[in-house]
Amino acid sequence: MILTPGITVRLCLLVLVTALVQVTFFSKLQLFGATPDGAVLVVMALGLVGGSVSGAVTGFSVGLLIDCLLFETLGAFAATYMCVGYVAGRYRETMGLPGRVGVALLGGGFTLLGLIVFAGIQIATGIDADVSTRVIGDAIGKTLLGAALSLPLFLGVKLVLRPAVIDDRPSGRRPLTPRAAGTRS
């Protein structure tokens, strides 16, 4: 991703809007018994579009804002989303931009990764209550919702950052060679 002042401003706004929309919109939805995690999908998209450094920094920023908005342990969401953004960015750097089906699969996978990292942080910092097995059901529901919502959010993020996106995925059209173009000398 090519970072110009304009793109940096767009990134900052995207981070702010993502945190606000996560807390006020996605978190209040109930779909098939689970709550979708839109922020993790936006962070994944930022990692896929911008690479590991952009993914990690924006993921950390989105997470830190959510930690502040929820008055919860500073660093918990920040570390989770940083991890997701970094791994998504590394995927882009090693495998290239995924196709549409790939984005959906990655959406589910990164949602699950975020849940595992967050659960690990919670367990590491101590839980004083019983944990229900429904946590697993919630994780499955969130993962499926993540797969379903990832493509529209990915395309949205790509649209917002369009001027800065370096699309290294080969397009569907074959390149024109002199032969294919029918040039006659």
Add this chain to the structure above:
Amino acid sequence: MYRKQVRRRRAVLLLLVVASLTLLSLYFREGSDGPFHRAQRGVATVLGPFEEGADRALKPVRDLVNWFDETFEARGENDDLRDELAETRDQLAQAQTAARQGDELAKLQALTGGGLVPPGYEPVTARVIGRSPTVWYSVVTIDKGSGAGLRVDDPVVAADGLAGRVSAVTKGTAQVTLITDAESSVTGRVLPEGATGVVEPNVGDPRDLLLNFVQREDEISENQMVVTAGYASGSLDSLFPPGIPIGEVTDATAEETQAYQRVHLRAFADLRDMEFVQALVQTRGDGA
């Protein structure tokens, strides 16, 4: 060139990991008046109006999505539970009308106006504007804060019963830790016999609460109501007023090797889908 990029990437990652771990450890170590807590409240204060605006702006979309989900869920129940058809229809109809919010407010007024609010407390109605996205935290943000008189540890009730307590405040917003949060513990009394225990969450299952430390000899049966006992427990410093409905008993088991019974409750308040709550604000200094 490539090696330089790799070094830069690793340096940024290392920096962010160290920052995360530092934040986590320092946040736990410091008190609620520490610099990180103050900075967090500062950010929340600045973003509070934006959060409230976003909540209002996105409400129609949210209602539409939730309507689809409720309709889908109601159809499933329709197939499986014919005997609950009428009740489900009522719930669906309620969800489809704008009168729902009015109902919720009316129930809140009935709950807190029906003699449950003890002298020295005054109910302050607030709208839920934010919610935790994970089952590990069970917290909501409301649109009233210290400016409306709210203070940390004030009890909060929803339309059908106890919701939680205020755990942090800014001038215009407050965080409410729900009774389904891992850090919550409320002393409860089973009616009518009066057996007491500590109501704690079953993290990950917002419908299920546990009433712990109930003596084996106490007779507990299904559908008995549990209300607040009226004194603090655990990390809570202030008292919940006695008599606020919490939930009803769904299951009680007493294993032979255990000194206490394990009692499951279903919370009366629909903590996942509430629009309004009331904080019970102490109006005099000795209210606790």
